[in-house]
Amino acid sequence: MATSENKESYIAAFRKLRAGGALAGPVWLEQLRQAGIASFEAMGFPTLKNEDWRYTSVEPIATQSFALANGEAKSIIGAEVFSRALIETDAPRLTFVNGVYSAALSNTTSLPQGLRLGPLAEFIDQGDASVAAQLGQLARAEQQHFVALNSAFLGDGAVVSLAPGCRLPRPVYLLFVSTAGAQPVISQPRILLLLGAGSEAKIVESYLGVSGKAYFCNAVTELVGAEDSIVEHYRVQQDSELGFHVGTLAASLARNCHMTAHAVTLSGALVRNNVRVLLNGAGAACVLNGLYLADGKQHVDNYTLIEHVSPRASSLELYKGVLGGAAHGVFNGKIIVHKDAQKSDARQTNKNLLLSDSAVIDTKPQLEIHADDVKCSHGSTIGQLDADAIFYLRSRGLDVAAARSLLSFAFASDVVRRLGIEHLRQRLDAYLVGRFGAW
């Protein structure tokens, strides 16, 4: 079967790289990669039989051969991709092309005091103790097929590390561009975000596909929020028509750490976002905002798992999707409240707007509660544009097309207005107007 052949080809590639000395490094890294390939060898790619992958077939990824990237940055024009990727060019930035770091397209000059920002490979080479201690602690290769694959080939990526008390005045941008290679390319960036106690940051991961050919981006981010830190994490993802994307964010929040994680998916052939949050200290709080748009035959799957481990933590989740054409959307939101997590407050909402008869959404909220003194709620809606609202707008002079555009925009912009970066709000609203049509 093609899928297992392909699994074997990844394993063979791993052995070849290792034999050639390409996967050298410190012992802890060696162990991480070994654990990754061992897990991947045991599990392979997920199938529909796997509960967390019930509605998403990864066969298009599993059956295709992808080559490791060689970092063809030559064809990239900075100004063009920065604009498309919604990046503020005067803010600190790391850029990766097909997973390979590009110093020329990055901006690491005059960083604020207390911020360490650079490619992961450099941190590893320098023997950075915090990276050695944290990498692989949150994103575990066991049970997670794509984390296993990412870990096996762990090479480069980004590190954002904030000293205790450091408050960043500007967002940090991490840009990952996928572009055409000689054959379909795979990139597997690994991102480590370390928020010291009482620190504050806004960190934007922007994924942009500029290739007309198939590619696969399998990104894994680990976010460690120490006590009293405040972090806004953004994931803006625009993959091209033949782009496959699996993105994982694994976060652990200590006492009174507040994290807001925004996930904005605008395009891609097959996209799967995993967000896993551990509320690991009393008073920790997370807000998850999601917006996903899909058209044509695109498939976009958002999986979120929030674990309330400690008491008095809160989670507030809103994911909204707009699906047109024959697109398929999936929302799978799981909340687990552990035995000791009394006074937990968990609220989850998923709303979907279907713009065509052929669009499909599978929405699956799951609550698993083991404590008795908690507030938990979840709700999901699936609907079309409201006929009464369309009539109301027409009665004020807008035609049907304009009314539909405005209402679709309003539905999506409801997520955009929650973003904490003015630049992103403006650019995304403009994007939505372009996507749904002006009025």
Added chain:
Amino acid sequence: MLEIKNLHATVGDKEILRGIDLNVGAGEVHAIMGPNGSGKSTLAHVLSGRENYQVTGGTVTYQGKDLLTMAPEIRAREGIFQAFQYPIEIPGVSTTYFLKAALNAVRKHRGLDELDAMEFLSLIKDKMNLVEMSQALLNRSLNEGFSGGEKKRNEILQMAVLDPTLAVLDETDSGLDIDALRVIAGGVNALRNPNRAMIVITHYQRLLDYIVPDFVHVLYNGRIVKSGTKELALELESKGYDWLKGEAAAVH
């Protein structure tokens, strides 16, 4: 300006309007009263072109044109405005944003230049005072979480901005306390002028103390059974609608 002749309309398979005749001239304010279920709101919906209301007979001519063949947005652009009994909430779009889009659609149709954001803001500032609305309210999502009074004030604000030739106010007084009623009536009265006609639909005479009509019509069982001047409203207030039911039965 508006001529309604022998208008019949059904909702589903139920005939609601059974031969309405009404002439409204420029500058006139006509009140339409009647008991629940008499067809008042149906008349408003037929005039604004709402789906699910089937016109089965008669004609409606507006400024010499056949109104019934116009799409709802064309009616709006041609100068017809309906203040709704139950205004819709639209999360994600502010009143300012929505109203600018609406005004520009109307202006474009009338061959006027579209207003930019600054021009629109200065226009709306004038109109806000008319119905005592704050900028903060206008920046919020359209009608979302608005009180009943705020929603109705928002309708009148929209009317002021869109500057219609014919305004149809459908039960604008329903659900309002006396203070809100005064504010809204004040706004409506300020918009009365010799070129603009209004049809004020209400169940109660109370509203007509504040918006004094030129003519009053009583709708019953899908027909206008009595027309008169503002004194007719007072007569209805003291006698109720029951005496009319007797008259209607005697007539037909």
